Amino acid sequence: MSVNDEDIVAEVVERELQLMSPAVRSSRERVARLLDPEFVEVGASGRRWDHRSMLAALPVMQGAADDGPQYVPTGMTGTVLAPGVVHLTFETVLDGRRARRSSIWRKSDEESGWRMYYHQATPVPDA
Known part of the structure; x- marks a missing residue:
């Protein structure tokens, strides 16, 4: 990975971490800046989310309250x-539940910056 690629990945990782922050998750406006208008997610529950449904639900989902369970990546x-496309993989624990996660981020223009285009969460069964 080139130095430039490392910088790009670091920027996208920072945005991914923002989406796990209660301060961001509880704000539809802040989440909207991080999700691509064509955003799709297949959650750990198997539910399919789009941009509109995620913006509506995220502020009341687990991980959105400062005093509740929070994501630990x-x-x-x-x-x-490819230019303008980054793939992240990681695991999270939320309230004792583990999930393997994969996100695709894209940058369509400088003004909007990197936005999450696709996210997949797969539950990890207890060992």
């Missing part, structure tokens, strides 16, 4: 797949 790595 580990092993986050990223790869620049």
Whole structure:
């Protein structure tokens, strides 16, 4: 990975971490700046989310309250797949539940910056 790629991945990792922050999750406006208008997620529950449904639900989902369970990410790595496209993989624990996660971020223009285009969460069964 080139130095430039490392900088790009670091920027995308920072945005991914923002999406796990209660301060961001509880704000539809802040989340909207981080999700691509064509955003799709397949959650750990198997539910499919789009941009509109995620903006509506995220502020009341687990991980959005300062005094509630919060995401703890580990092993986050990223790869620049093509100019303007980054793939992240990592695991999280939320309220004792582990999930393996994969996100695709894209940058369509300088003004909006990097936005999450796709996210997949797969539950990890207890060992």
